[in-house]
Amino acid sequence: MSTVTPVTEQLLRAMALPAPGGDSKDGRGRVLVVAGCTGLPGAVLLSANAALRAGTGKLQLAVCRDLAIPLGIAVPEALVIGLPQTEDGNIDRAGADGLALRAGSSDAVLAGPGMIEDAETQAVVTALVRGAAQAALVLDAGSLIAVRADPGLTRMRASPAVLTPHAGEMAQLLGQDREAIEADPLAAARQASERFGTVTVMKGSRTHIVTPDGRAWCYEAGHVGLAISGSGDTLAGIMVGLLARGAAPETAALWSVYAHGEAGRRLGRRHGGIGYLAREIPGELPAILAGVSA
Template identity: 45%
Template sequence: MAEPAIALDSDWLRAHPLPQPDNGADKNARGRVLAIGGCRSVPGGISLTAEAAFRAGAGKVQIATIASAALPLGIAAPETAVFALVETPEGEIARGCAPIIAPLLERCDAVIAGPGMSDGAAGQAVVEAILDAGAGVTVIVDAAALMRLGANAEALGRRALPPIITPHIGEMAALLDCEGDAIEADRAGAVRRAASRYGAVCVLKGPTSVIAEPEGRLFAYAGGGVGLATGGSGDVLAGLAAGLAARGADPLRATLWAVWLHGEAGRRCSEQIGPLGYLARELLAHVPGLMRAI
């Protein structure tokens, strides 16, 4: 019989603290994130991911996105470096992006693929472009990049560090080649199967988020509210995980802290603004204070 889920709470976090940079650390020593994603219909989503990585403590964040969005994003997010990728006529990242992405991978500690993308084929192309990231780089896969991830499951499973995958119900159904109803009927079993199949730390997002590591150990966080079910919320969660991993947290610790920070930021927004109607970008300012409080 599988062991029950471990409650993800402040006690667990205090027992498993985040790595802290020393006072003399420069921005490179604080960790470097590369965020790849965006499309013409959601050009700003990747900026939520980038800011979340900064709020989690990363020192440098780079964005690689479709050419038509690169300059506006660079102006809107002056803390980031932005690189333009060739885009398809439909406004998605085009295949053949690897030559631009490859040198960027050499200068990052965590790379995230998928935020703000809407096409599974484009997402698959981005995943394939990052599979050769160095052994010390944490790979995070989100959103459209999850939809055809099965084709690269074996390659992901061979990585020295387990990747982090962050599906909702529909994306989990694609990961496991089954119907969403089957996922809902056994959320714990589904997240364990996905973690095993992809050799990944897997988050199944929902009112109670469940997280599994490849060996099957399960965690659960029940502190999120319905207000987190809003556009861009998942982009924030993925960026938090990337920023924490870039700081030096192992994939499981980065994921669990990201889930808790995301949920508790939602709780604060619910208290200060209302249980419904706050925006994903309003989560971000709460993150540094939440980390300090633990």
């Protein structure tokens, strides 16, 4: 399948998000975010706020022990679970079985923002993916180590996981040079979707979204100011929030990429170009999502 469809507001209106499920927070889903290390606690905060601004009803944050109280104060809307941690300040595999159980009772799970790529993360994410068999799933950043180690980990899921690599991460996933990925990001996204059975969001100045069955979209209207630390964490948070609301994986991916890009454009106009912060992106989301849905 060679056709690549542009991601536009008109396209999204034909792929409407699920309506909020009544007046209860249970109707908008339960999110579990497994993320962070002592060196990158902000990644948890960024993805958490984005998930809430995307409209999820309940939020749980699973983080290494030293981050639990600070993040509980920073995100008072969330239930925060402090997990065993390694000497490096990463989540220890000793918490993997408990996380797998929590994943099984969640509607959508995000793993990876701010996590160290090591054997502990690989073990934690592997257990999490297996425990989240019935939950929607986004794998970002550090969690991709588990997919590299076992390409079959995501392939047999009833509903495809969403992978969100940038060019460097995609090069590692596919065992190719970064230059080859940057030369043909669409081909890389297609290869990843086929290999891992995922909806693949190939991030870049032009973002490509490809499903396991070969459907492909491209978003070209983003803003240069989005090339900042933490931007990808917010994108992953938007995705898991929309998945929790009941959106299909490709629908959540397309809406998230568009909303993220439009947030960047609005912030760029307001701040005179570059220089806005990733933490400012989530605040733009409710108006953008409502405007497209109107």
